Amino acid sequence: MxxxxxxxxxxxxxxxxxxxxxxxxxxxxxxxxxxxxxxxxxxxxxxxxxxxxxxxxxxxxxxxxxxxxxxxxxxxxxxxxxxxxxxxxxISIIFQDPMNSLNPTIRVGEQIAETIRLHQDVGESVSLPAEMKRKIIGAAKNSEAWKRAIEMLESVQIPEPSTRAFDFPHQFSGGMRQRAMIAMALSCEPxxxxxxxxxxxxxxxxxxxxxxxxxxxxxxxxxxxxxxxxxxxxxxxxxxxxxxxxxxxxxxxxxxxxxxxxxxxxxxxxxxxxxxxxxxxxxxxSIPGNVPDLIEMDFACPFAPRCPEAEEECFEMNPDFRxxxxxxxxxxxxxxxxxxxxx
Ligand code: SF4
Structure with a gap:
């Protein structure tokens, strides 16, 4: 479907x-x-x-x-x-550089837990200021969202997830940060x-x-x-x-x-x-030339200026799908x- x-x-x-x-x-x-x-x-x-x-x-x-x-x-x-x-x-999205998506000042586990709280009804308030939430992390670690965050870290194969959940993003390697992003993106089962x-x-x-x-x-x-x-x-x-x-x-x-x-x-x-x-x-x-300037593209087939097979008509006639x-x-x-x- x-x-x-x-x-x-x-x-x-x-x-x-x-x-x-x-x-x-x-x-x-x-x-x-x-x-x-x-x-x-x-x-x-x-x-x-x-x-x-x-x-x-x-x-x-x-x-x-x-x-x-x-x-x-x-x-x-x-x-x-x-x-x-x-x-x-x-619908969730993950990007190339997890450092741009993860907040460097919040523990990885808490960031995933917060995503879960925001998008799923796990019976927790989301109205507290972020600063206060961070202070009550000791209490949060026993929460349903925190437990799910650890399960998600485990599912993306972060070693010792219940310990590493307390790490800040800079304490993770590049690969682990990307796994954490995937965990966060999938935490709400999109x-x-x-x-x-x-x-x-x-x-x-x-x-x-x-x-x-x-x-x-x-x-x-x-x-x-x-x-x-x-x-x-x-x-x-x-x-x-x-x-x-x-x-x-x-x-x-x-x-x-x-x-x-x-x-x-x-x-x-x-x-x-x-x-x-x-x-x-x-x-x-390497393909000669560059992707064309999309403002000045006054030719019909967008690949025509770089195409080794281009003929005159390629610049004049829009190619249809065949x-x-x-x-x-x-x-x-x-x-x-x-x-x-x-x-
Ligand atoms: S339409 Fe012409 S320029 Fe475009 S890809 Fe085909 S052969 Fe190349």
Whole structure:
């Protein structure tokens, strides 16, 4: 069953130089129990898409079109209060740098317990000032929320969780901080977890552990995950389906295995060539040029200026989505699919 459905979503930023179309007509869907990847270079609009889904785009950004359906209901007409309630309970998000999300002055266990108190009815007042709450941590440690916080730390495999819950964030390693963030995000058992570059700041070994953790927790908590990353290697580890994003648009989508064995869009093909290979001593490939300036983008296919296969028409005609492989594998390229144009 579909949990999240995004249709023709458009988010723009009004700037002095002009309008930035950061999310430009995006369709995306996530079924219950699925891990769906969203991959693309930085500046491709991935984070703005996540913020749009959460309806937390800040000014001068604004969602100007499209719809977001969560469990079949539109999020577009929800009030700010309703969306705040939804964020953290039904939909949670974790970011690349947990230090920006964890409060350095509050013990890790208390931060998780506070999230639980805010979003779940565990019979505790949330009206006390934060300072006072910290002072009564001795009493809080016996509370239901505190016990759940320790269980959550244990579930993300923090060693000695009942002791480490008293640590401040700086006393945790980078990997432990990210685990603590995951514990906090999952503490309210959300239906959807949005993980925005959750492993980027971590070394390869810890990165693999965190990805395993996400996969295990998806099953344990029955949570769907939207995994946002610039790294196709991360996608290959855990995702069922992949959406490739470029310059505010999805340019290819497929099952993960299909995308890796039969990539079709020239951008995806180039991204795959950038992946380091253990069996090759060839120099790492990099895609020439940069993600285009979204204000000055006066060409039809957003990848045209960097595409090795670009022809004149690519600058003039918007590529539509075409089936390019097995069912569900589509790409937006004039030179792919059954309707391939002889250009
Ligand atoms: S439409 Fe043209 S420029 Fe765009 S990806 Fe396809 S071949 Fe390249």
């Amino acid at each position: 579909t949990l999240l459905e995004v249709n023709n979503l458009q988010t723009e930023f009004d700037t002095d130089r002009g309008t930035v179309k950061a999310v430009n007509g995006v369709d995306l869907s996530i079924a219950e129990g699925e891990i769906v990847g969203l991959v693309g270079e930085s500046g491709s609009g991935k984070t703005v898409l996540a913020e749009s889904i959460l309806r937390s785009v800040e000014e001068p950004g604004e969602i100007v079109g499209g719809e977001i359906l969560f469990k079949g209901e539109s999020l577009m007409d929800r009030s700010g209060v309703e969306m705040r309630r939804l964020r953290g309970s039904a 239906d959807l977890l949005i993980a925005d570059e959750p492993t980027t700041a971590l070394d390869v070994t810890v990165q693999a552990q965190i990805l395993e953790e996400l996969e295990r927790l998806k099953d344990a908590f029955d949570t769907s995950i939207l995994l946002i990353t610039h790294d196709l290697g991360v996608i290959a580890e855990v995702c069922h389906k992949v959406n490739v994003m470029y310059a505010g648009e999805i340019v290819e989508r497929a099952r993960t295995e299909e995308l890796f064995t039969n990539p079709q869009h020239p951008y995806t093909q180039n991204l795959l060539k950038c992946l380091p290979r253990a069996d090759s001593e060839e120099e790492l490939h 089936q390019v492989g097995e069912e569900g594998h589509t790409a937006a390229c004039l030179r792919r699919g059954p309707e391939e144009r002889q250009i």
